[in-house]
Amino acid sequence: GPENRYLLPASALLGASLLLLADAVARTIVAPAELPIGIVTAVAGAPFFLWILLRKRGVIDL
Incomplete structure (x- = not known):
């Protein structure tokens, strides 16, 4: 099978x-507060999730 012993530590x-x-980023983007x-992880992760979702549906052809 595939070599997965590096997958868990890497992830x-x-x-x-x-x-x-x-x-x-969350501490420095709005300096006093x-x-x-x-919010930061959602802003970073939502576009990536949508890209994966659309790619799996075949909408985005890469």
Whole structure:
């Protein structure tokens, strides 16, 4: 089968890095106040999710 032993550590590191970056953006984008981190991750993740959804339906032909 496929070699999946690197998939779990890689996804954990990538997810943690994404949350650290989103937290840094949420703290600095509105300097005196803090933006909820869910808003930052939604703004970053929604277009990616829609791209995956439309690609799987065959609407976007890459």
